[in-house]
Amino acid sequence: MARTCHLMRILLTCVLLLCCTCVGKDRVFNTPLSEQGIAGFGIGLATAGATAIAEIQFADYVYPAFDQLVNEAAKYRYRSGNMFNCGRLTIRMPCGAVGHGAHYHSQSPEAYFAHTPGLKVVIPRSPIQTKGLLLASIRDNNPVVFMEPKVLYRLAEEQVPVADYEILLSTAEVIREGSDVTMVAWGKQLYVLHEVCDMAKDQLGVSCELIDLRTILPWDQDTVCKSVCKTGRLLVSHEAPLTQGFAAEVVSTVQAECFLHLEAPAARVCGWDTPFPHIFEPFYVPDKWRCFEAVKRITSY
Numbered sequence: 001m002a003r004t005c006h007l008m009r010i011l012l013t014c015v016l017l018l019c020c021t022c023v024g025k026d027r028v029f030n031t032p033l034s035e036q037g038i039a040g041f042g043i044g045l046a047t048a049g050a051t052a053i054a055e056i057q058f059a060d061y062v063y064p065a066f067d068q069l070v071n072e073a074a075k076y077r078y079r080s081g082n083m084f085n086c087g088r089l090t091i092r093m094p095c096g097a098v099g100h101g102a103h104y105h106s107q108s109p110e111a112y113f114a115h116t117p118g119l120k121v122v123i124p125r126s127p128i129q130t131k132g133l134l135l136a137s138i139r140d141n142n143p144v145v146f147m148e149p150k151v152l153y154r155l156a157e158e159q160v161p162v163a164d165y166e167i168l169l170s171t172a173e174v175i176r177e178g179s180d181v182t183m184v185a186w187g188k189q190l191y192v193l194h195e196v197c198d199m200a201k202d203q204l205g206v207s208c209e210l211i212d213l214r215t216i217l218p219w220d221q222d223t224v225c226k227s228v229c230k231t232g233r234l235l236v237s238h239e240a241p242l243t244q245g246f247a248a249e250v251v252s253t254v255q256a257e258c259f260l261h262l263e264a265p266a267a268r269v270c271g272w273d274t275p276f277p278h279i280f281e282p283f284y285v286p287d288k289w290r291c292f293e294a295v296k297r298i299t300s301y
């Protein structure tokens with residue numbers, strides 16, 4: 001863990017030095033290690049008209065900034081009757097399990113922010129997606145919480161286009177078409193479900209449709225509901241704990257909108273309702289075996 005953190009500091013320092021060289025020390029700089037201060041400073045810059053991109057080094061440490069983001073950033077436009085806003089604020093933060101992070105470097109707090117009108121919440125799955133979604137978030141006229149699954153820093157490799165491009169927020173992507181089960185996830189969990197799609201096809205003869213939600217708030221209900229009306233079954237999976245996780249929102253909406261099309265109760269495969277463990281991480285995260293068992297249950301209902 002210490003070696004990993006040391007390497008991350010070196011990488012971040014190199015990036016910072018490169019950015020300082022390109023655009024100047026007045027625009028790219030380190031801050032005191034105060035999450036509340038980082039968020040508050042970003043809100044102030046955005047309110048003054050600047051494009052502010054603040055980084056919380058781990059999503060697990062965003063909680064001291066929670067009041068700033070939820071009570072100030074999200075409500076600034078509403079509270080001032082649209083006289084002021086901090087829409088040019090983007091808060092980046094690495095999130096999710098990494099294999100050895102334990103409870104202070106492994107959490108996925110997207111559901112906390114998804115309960116907040118006025119914020120947008122985005123989670124990419126790959127380098128190409130990250131660039132397009134990040135540029136769209138930075139240019140969006142609303143404050144955006146941009147959560148980056150940290151394990152993908154090491155595992156995801158793609159040839160990212162050099163040219164400028166954006167990926168529209170609040171649009172889910174069907175990354176694998178199918179006819180029997182709709183699977184919904186975001187971030188790293190998509191790689192798990194992609195494997196489950198292959199297992200279901202090879203072992204059960206079940207065709208799974210896989211959807212990357214990409215934007216958690218506001219999320220693309222139409223794409224998900226259209227898929228469920230076709231397949232009649234739904235499985236939603238994420239690393240965050242089961243209770244009040246965002247999967248519950250997806251399942252609730254599908255139940256209301258697609259009830260007459262459902263062939264089985266919607267399934268959720270998520271983290272357990274415990275603090276994130278260290279040595280027991282393999283038993284905590286929703287792996288392919290747990291997801292595969294859920295597929296077997298809903299297809300044999």
